[in-house]
């Protein structure tokens with residue numbers, strides 16, 4: 001078994017006259033927290049959208065756990081083992097927290113639509129198991145007490161935790177978090193950091209887009225820095241922090 005979870009090479013994506021990504025490649029090892037940073041508009045979300053099947057790249061190849069992988073449809077990506085959260089939270093607002101996590105879990109179930117309509121014995125048993133697993137995940141992310149609350153009534157920070165629980169429900173090989181700390185206060189950020197560390201300790205691999213540089217530097221094993229769609233640096237946080245191009249992109253005339 002390979003230790004590389006995701007390897008992508010040569011990803012390019014153009015929107016009209018704008019080259020959003022130019023020949024970007026990353027390699028994420030099992031158990032790593034891998035960061036993706038860069039100034040506004042650098043191409044981070046586009047990259048996430050490409051690897052999770054929302055955008056079709058103009059070029060590039062993908063391997064997931066050593067096998068060729070084609071991120072076509074979003075549900076296929078989840079089945080293949082990549083789960084994600086969104087910069088703009090995308091929960092089912094009028095469903096309970098528990099139901100939101102159960103939806104994520106259905107990616108891994110077998111009874112299917114016919115079983116659901118006929119409410120067969122195996123369907124009911126499977127639903128009970130899904131509900132139990134969903135409860136465990138709500139506990140894991142620290143919001144079990146809100147299991148029966150509608151998602152929209154949860155605080156911003158708790159909604160982000162709920163998105164993480166829903167992503168974990170698919171049993172991903174890789175969980176991709178798009179700006180999980182956005183809009184969080186300092187206390188929520190500390191809790192998020194603990195949660196991400198815990199997810200890693202539990203042998204999950206994490207790809208993280210985050211604007212909070214302190215959070216990224218503290219959490220990531222390696223990171224890639226994008227600027228205007230180009231990969232300007234790759235390495236450990238210590239290496240990246242010293243990189244001239246990175247300093248220029250964030251602080252110099254290239255800052256945008």
Ligand SMILES: Nc1ncnc2c1ncn2[C@@H]1O[C@H](COP(=O)(O)OP(=O)(O)OP(=O)(O)O)[C@@H](O)[C@H]1O
Pocket residue numbers: 015018020038039040041042043044045046047
């Ligand atoms: N669907 C789209 N159509 C046209 N242009 C797009 C589309 N999605 C992104 N872009 C453009 O591609 C560039 C990269 O955007 P992207 O959202 O990937 O950057 P980002 O690094 O995630 O930025 P931010 O930190 O602000 O979220 C931007 O110039 C953006 O306007």
